[in-house]
Amino acid sequence: MLALEQLAVAYGPHKVINDISLTLAQGQIGCLVGPSGCGKTTILRAIAGFEAPASGVIRLQGQQVSNSTTQLAPELRKVGMVFQDFALFPHLTVADNIAFGLKDFNKAQKAEKVSRLLQLVGLPDLGKRYIHQLSGGQQQRVALARALAPEPKVLLLDEPFSSLDTEFREVLARDIRIILKQLHITAVLVTHDQFEAFAMADMIGVMQQGQLQQWSTPYELYHRPVNRFVADFVGRGVMLPGKMLDAQQVETCLGVFRQRYLTDVQTDDLVDVLIRPDDIVHDDDSPIQATVLEKAFRGSHILYTLALAGNEQVYCLALSHHNHAIGEHIGIRLDLDHLVLFPRLT
Numbered sequence: 001m002l003a004l005e006q007l008a009v010a011y012g013p014h015k016v017i018n019d020i021s022l023t024l025a026q027g028q029i030g031c032l033v034g035p036s037g038c039g040k041t042t043i044l045r046a047i048a049g050f051e052a053p054a055s056g057v058i059r060l061q062g063q064q065v066s067n068s069t070t071q072l073a074p075e076l077r078k079v080g081m082v083f084q085d086f087a088l089f090p091h092l093t094v095a096d097n098i099a100f101g102l103k104d105f106n107k108a109q110k111a112e113k114v115s116r117l118l119q120l121v122g123l124p125d126l127g128k129r130y131i132h133q134l135s136g137g138q139q140q141r142v143a144l145a146r147a148l149a150p151e152p153k154v155l156l157l158d159e160p161f162s163s164l165d166t167e168f169r170e171v172l173a174r175d176i177r178i179i180l181k182q183l184h185i186t187a188v189l190v191t192h193d194q195f196e197a198f199a200m201a202d203m204i205g206v207m208q209q210g211q212l213q214q215w216s217t218p219y220e221l222y223h224r225p226v227n228r229f230v231a232d233f234v235g236r237g238v239m240l241p242g243k244m245l246d247a248q249q250v251e252t253c254l255g256v257f258r259q260r261y262l263t264d265v266q267t268d269d270l271v272d273v274l275i276r277p278d279d280i281v282h283d284d285d286s287p288i289q290a291t292v293l294e295k296a297f298r299g300s301h302i303l304y305t306l307a308l309a310g311n312e313q314v315y316c317l318a319l320s321h322h323n324h325a326i327g328e329h330i331g332i333r334l335d336l337d338h339l340v341l342f343p344r345l346t
């Protein structure tokens, strides 16, 4: 179990982490996402014990390991780390890299453990190779095996996939998730890639300038962002102008919809309604017409950028056998489970 309670971290006089609280149960995987410099790595460093809190508390397995006055040494925390650059030793074999941290094991115990870990990360036959004889993805699996060897209770992964090809990342992210779940290890992943976060995480935290804007499940984050920053940062979407007809009903160019998201709202208030690409359904029978401005082929789907009457634009994710040309008019309707809206910025 991992808990941060009102954590603040400063470099000299500059506070870069402010009042962050979050909890992960044993075996849960959390991801931190956010713009460059927002403090993601600093949080990992604080959990590992390399940075002391300015205030607040860090707990691992219920034990307080960091506060502003006392710090448990990093090597006593049972925390493993996997980095972006793998940090493997080129002069050692794969097996020796993995065994590197196993100080209290004899030769036979090491060999047994390395063999089990190689099996676990899907590289059973590569123990005798050197690091330069592996692909990037294989190297990252070795880095994972090395971090898992001392049986950490918490694993910290700092952009572990960023040097790998995009298509490969999601597969590796899912594989690593399966391994961490098997071993019931609590993990925190830092990434720039929200699809990676979606593939790995039970909980995702969106950070901005040292503050945690939202900490929730991937579904909640996408469908119920707590503010505009999170709505913009996670997933694609547009803000469609709307006007409140009363506290529940909002009028947009796509029709009138009921809402329960915004409580502090009155008749005639101007709002923006968040519309995701999957909220717009292509429907030949719909009276609402839109013009295809752009299209991006995604294999099973096409992401259309559509112009509505007036100047508004929306995205529409349609199955790719609905193949329409740029300039064509198509019928659409809004298929919303719930409305997310924000007061219009003045």
Ligand SMILES: Nc1ncnc2c1ncn2[C@@H]1O[C@H](COP(=O)(O)OP(=O)(O)OP(=O)(O)O)[C@@H](O)[C@H]1O
Pocket: 011, 016, 034, 035, 036, 037, 038, 039, 040, 041, 042, 043
């Ligand atoms: N050792 C340090 N001394 C002083 N300032 C630092 C130090 N390390 C990081 N910072 C600053 O702290 C802030 C947070 O940095 P951090 O590396 O945690 O951000 P990040 O979200 O991980 O960024 P990125 O996504 O670019 O890796 C940044 O403004 C950074 O410049």
